Amino acid sequence: MTENPFDALGGAGxxxxxxxxxxxxxMQEQLQGAQARLAEETVEGSVAGGSVTVTLTGVGDLVGVAIAPGSFDGDSAEDLADLGDLLVAAYRDAKxxxxxxxxxxxxxxxGGLPGLG
Incomplete structure (x- = not known):
């Protein structure tokens, strides 16, 4: 059999x-360019009126954590647990x-290549 398997896709032309x-x-070049631009972007997530703020790059890398002065004592396990919860919440906001x-x-x-099912 010498049929061209691509004939079923519309013939020679x-x-x-x-x-x-x-x-x-x-499309690959456009995707790489968009990913490079995202890597240069940053977003901030914060909770508790800005008591805890985290900074992520546009590709999701954590690049900063800020805790407002006077927001936490850190003298008790409960305070530290609360701080941990706020860090997680701020991260989720930024993410x-x-x-x-x-x-x-x-x-x-x-969306993929046009014309392909």
Missing amino acids: GFDMNALLAQAQQ AQVEQLAANALGPLG
Whole structure:
């Protein structure tokens, strides 16, 4: 059998592998550019009126933690447990912002190649 397996996709002129590869390469470059821009962005998450603030990059790396002066004694286990809970909450706040930032930056690139099912 010497049939071309791509004939079923539209015949000799209906499927251009080079165009498909070029489109995939362009999408990859756009994705890499968007990821590089995200890595340069920062977002802050804070709780308790700014008592605890964390800073993440646009790709989710933790780059800073700030605790407002006078917010915590740290003399008791309960105070430290509360601080830990606030750190987690501030991180989750920032992480949600990172996810939204990524969805906005990468959203158009997540749809795949046009014309493919």
